[in-house]
Amino acid sequence: NAPGPYGNASGQRDAGSERGNGTVLVVAAALLDRGRLLAARRSAPADLAGRWELPGGKVEPGERPEDALVRELREELGVEAEPGERLPGAWPLKPGYVLWVWTARLLSGEPRPLEDHDALRWLARAELDSVDWLDQDRPAVAEAALRLPGA
Numbered sequence: 001n002a003p004g005p006y007g008n009a010s011g012q013r014d015a016g017s018e019r020g021n022g023t024v025l026v027v028a029a030a031l032l033d034r035g036r037l038l039a040a041r042r043s044a045p046a047d048l049a050g051r052w053e054l055p056g057g058k059v060e061p062g063e064r065p066e067d068a069l070v071r072e073l074r075e076e077l078g079v080e081a082e083p084g085e086r087l088p089g090a091w092p093l094k095p096g097y098v099l100w101v102w103t104a105r106l107l108s109g110e111p112r113p114l115e116d117h118d119a120l121r122w123l124a125r126a127e128l129d130s131v132d133w134l135d136q137d138r139p140a141v142a143e144a145a146l147r148l149p150g151a
């Protein structure tokens with residue numbers, strides 16, 4: 001995402017991305033390829049750096065959530081991807097932020113950590129516990145696991 005205020009200095013949420021109901025929508029992808037799920041290690045901010053997440057980011061004003069997802073995957077990973085189904089659930093992040101997650105498949109490109117991340121891993125179902133997921137992403141990862149072989 002663009003120079004992202006992860007909350008500004010006064011700790012307030014990103015008013016510019018508000019949806020009109022006081023909530024900022026964050027979208028993320030359970031990118032599935034060849035029976036594996038992509039995990040991305042955050043490089044910032046300090047309190048999240050080193051933890052693993054499903055790649056994504058904030059929906060911009062007037063932007064469709066699925067378009068935001070495609071944009072974020074292009075910016076952060078350098079790939080073209082297609083959203084599939086939205087995983088059931090809406091997970092609270094920090095106050096004023098909620099996370100929605102879609103499955104997605106690669107159309108072209110090989111993901112690289114271009115922005116916001118410093119490592120990527122493709123995890124099979126049995127490997128999902130081998131990285132330290134952000135707490136708020138864990139329910140979505142569990143949902144995504146049901147879409148991987150071996151479920």
Ligand code: DCM
Pocket residue numbers: 001004006026027028053054055056057058093094097099116134136137
């Ligand atoms: N976020 C999260 N889990 C994700 C993606 C994002 O908890 N899978 C959080 C991190 C930030 C906020 O959402 O607080 C906005 O994300 P970003 O900074 O990547 O735009």
